[in-house]
Amino acid sequence: AQSVTQPDIHITVSEGASLELRCNYSYGATPYLFWYVQSPGQGLQLLLKYFSGDTLVQGIKGFEAEFKRSQSSFNLRKPSVHWSDAAEYFCAVAPPGTASKLTFGTGTRLQVTL
């Protein structure tokens, strides 16, 4: 069965600092990979996705993620964090060919200090 691990439950960074959120997955083949962001009391907003091709994907709000097959990882990065980035971030995987059966990681809560 597929699984997603986000090893960092909570991360605190200063505004303007760089950010990397880790995501590792376990899956038989290369799955579809996603990063979502959830603000308090809100639904999920898609930041970016990887299906195939270029392993460095660009998303909204200045986020990017890199797929590394050898490490089964899909880490999320941002070069300069803004206070408004404080939220919960979820990595998710789905079987290749369909984005319907998402399996989510447990999330990483990002706190931004001014």
Place this chain on the structure above:
Amino acid sequence: GAVVSQHPSRVICKSGTSVKIECRSLDFQATTMFWYRQFPKKSLMLMATSNEGSKATYEQGVEKDKFLINHASLTLSTLTVTSAHPEDSSFYICSAFSGAGANVLTFGAGSRLTVL
């Protein structure tokens, strides 16, 4: 862009009562919608796949008699938590593909259920 609306956003009910949560696709038709449950400080768990005009498909371990799903039209799916108990308190989120051929899910803002 595609919008999925959930109502109510918050609901408080007494133990033993039933609560209905609506999920609407506002500017597109959704033949399939998905219902997730999110526990505090936990990830999202897929509960069921809601299919327009047919029975929902429930994930293993989800009680279909407790969580009734109806998808009566191409823009509306409802989740009814029957005979709710405090352990049913949770954040329920629906999602849908924003049209034929779409391969990314659009999520609603969620509904927080508190059972007293």
